[in-house]
Amino acid sequence: MLRAVDGGAYANLELPQALRRARLSGRDAAFATELTYGTLRMRGLYDPVIAQAADRPVERLHPDVLAVLRLGAHQLLGMRVPEHAAADQSVALTRDVAGQGAAGLVNAVMRRISERSREDWLTAVVPAEPPAERLAVRRSHPVWIVKALRQALVGHGAADAGDIDGVLDELLEAHNTPAPVALAARPGLSTPDELAGTEPGRLSPVAALLGSGDPGDLVAVREGRAAVQDEGSQLLALALAAAEIAPRPDGGPERWLDLCAGPGGKAGLLAALAGQQGATLVANEISEHRADLVRQTLRPLLGDGGAGGGGAGDGGPPGPPVQVRTGDGRLVGQEEPGGYDRVLVDAPCTGLGALRRRPDARWRRSTDDLAQLGPLQRELLGSAIDATRPGGVIGYATCSPHLSETTFVVGDLVRRRGDVEQVDAREALVGVARPGSLAVDSLGQGPAAQLWPHTHGTDGMYLALLRKTEQS
Numbered sequence: 001m002l003r004a005v006d007g008g009a010y011a012n013l014e015l016p017q018a019l020r021r022a023r024l025s026g027r028d029a030a031f032a033t034e035l036t037y038g039t040l041r042m043r044g045l046y047d048p049v050i051a052q053a054a055d056r057p058v059e060r061l062h063p064d065v066l067a068v069l070r071l072g073a074h075q076l077l078g079m080r081v082p083e084h085a086a087a088d089q090s091v092a093l094t095r096d097v098a099g100q101g102a103a104g105l106v107n108a109v110m111r112r113i114s115e116r117s118r119e120d121w122l123t124a125v126v127p128a129e130p131p132a133e134r135l136a137v138r139r140s141h142p143v144w145i146v147k148a149l150r151q152a153l154v155g156h157g158a159a160d161a162g163d164i165d166g167v168l169d170e171l172l173e174a175h176n177t178p179a180p181v182a183l184a185a186r187p188g189l190s191t192p193d194e195l196a197g198t199e200p201g202r203l204s205p206v207a208a209l210l211g212s213g214d215p216g217d218l219v220a221v222r223e224g225r226a227a228v229q230d231e232g233s234q235l236l237a238l239a240l241a242a243a244e245i246a247p248r249p250d251g252g253p254e255r256w257l258d259l260c261a262g263p264g265g266k267a268g269l270l271a272a273l274a275g276q277q278g279a280t281l282v283a284n285e286i287s288e289h290r291a292d293l294v295r296q297t298l299r300p301l302l303g304d305g306g307a308g309g310g311g312a313g314d315g316g317p318p319g320p321p322v323q324v325r326t327g328d329g330r331l332v333g334q335e336e337p338g339g340y341d342r343v344l345v346d347a348p349c350t351g352l353g354a355l356r357r358r359p360d361a362r363w364r365r366s367t368d369d370l371a372q373l374g375p376l377q378r379e380l381l382g383s384a385i386d387a388t389r390p391g392g393v394i395g396y397a398t399c400s401p402h403l404s405e406t407t408f409v410v411g412d413l414v415r416r417r418g419d420v421e422q423v424d425a426r427e428a429l430v431g432v433a434r435p436g437s438l439a440v441d442s443l444g445q446g447p448a449a450q451l452w453p454h455t456h457g458t459d460g461m462y463l464a465l466l467r468k469t470e471q472s
């Protein structure tokens with residue numbers, strides 16, 4: 001798995017398949033998951049430890065040997081694996097993947113690592129200054145991400161000069177703590193109570209939290225009536241569906257659009273809500289493969305009218321409330337100007353808010369991604385505004401708090417165009433959350449809202465709500 005990720009594979013997609021191939025389940029699967037995810041997450045700390053113990057830069061180690069040593073370091077410093085077991089297994093694994101010669105080196109390095117406790121290693125390898133470098137090694141994040149998150153916390157009003165160091169440390173630590181598996185019971189199709197073995201969600205009224213086990217074992221999940229979805233994502237979809245809009249001039253059913261729908265998490269919830277509210281949803285996605293994933297997750301609502309979906313019409317047989325299309329979201333505004341009442345732009349982004357769910361993502365991303373995504377995010381939001389009718393609402397969301405993909409994008413568009421005004425997304429989120437579970441102040445200074453893993457226990461989701469004031 002580690003070598004596959006080095007080669008470009010995504011751990012969260014690859015690991016379930018690897019577990020299935022190896023026929024691992026229960027405690028063995030949990031152990032293998034912790035080995036893989038923990039090693040990937042913490043390699044920013046383990047590499048300096050390995051370099052010191054091996055007395056050479058990690059770049060000078062063979063990639064297979066480095067992978068074994070990272071696994072070994074995690075067992076010694078991040079898990080409770082007995083020293084002899086971690087050493088024996090690492091040496092045996094080295095013989096398999098890199099030959100007898102390398103096994104001696106791995107044996108020696110493992111012995112040196114085990115001579116010190118985690119705390120002693122932290123003292124040995126974490127630089128005292130500057131603060132970003134210190135946190136980068138201690139909490140195992142690239143320095144550029146530490147710096148960007150510092151700016152984001154201050155920029156979104158979640159910290160100030162007085163407490164930023166402590167708050168930033170809490171956030172980085174939250175990225176190193178495995179996230180609970182949250183499920184969304186799609187309204188009208190399932191309820192949280194139906195999801196046996198779960199406890200109620202903390203923020204979302206349709207959420208249930210799965211303590212252990214495979215979500216695929218639940219019938220409602222297998223049937224697409226419930227789905228794995230972060231509670232923050234659930235709240236965003238619920239808030240867009242509930243946002244106040246001016247009535248349609250023709251009095252007809254509302255038309256909703258999810259401009260960037262793949263793989264379909266939010267579209268699944270929006271489709272169920274649309275079904276309940278007598279609206280229809282178009283789920284658009286540029287990638288054919290990801291559009292197929294949307295169809296897959298929406299299957300109870302597609303085709304034959306949908307189980308419990310209800311259609312938009314009130315005469316003949318109800319049509320499906322949801323339609324999936326493959327296309328470039330940047331063009332929808334021109335193709336269907338003013339065609340929709342509610343539009344979600346869940347923009348492609350760096351995913352810096354979801355690092356706890358994707359342990360390898362922090363090492364994959366770079367500042368180049370921001371430069372590429374910025375223009376795309378602006379074009380998609382511009383197209384969404386064009387596609388919204390006056391009086392309608394646009395939700396711009398990212399699973400990243402980075403200021404370049406959130407505040408700056410929305411600020412640019414609102415300034416550049418005279419046909420939208422920002423409304424308070426914090427109030428909208430609080431309005432749909434479980435009563436008393438979410439405080440407006442915790443979401444920033446507004447009008448946009450920023451959720452944080454260390455504060456809300458959700459992914460770091462951002463939501464801005466824009467009201468269209470006049471025809472583009």
Ligand SMILES: C[S@@+](CC[C@H](N)C(=O)[O-])C[C@H]1O[C@@H](n2cnc3c(N)ncnc32)[C@H](O)[C@@H]1O
Nearest residue numbers: 260261262263264265266286328329346347348
């Ligand atoms: C953050 S993901 C959306 C997640 C989704 N809303 C969910 O909740 O499961 C962004 C999606 O936008 C898609 N995308 C990228 N460029 C696009 C474009 N020009 N038009 C439409 N979709 C695009 C990506 O393929 C990706 O599936």
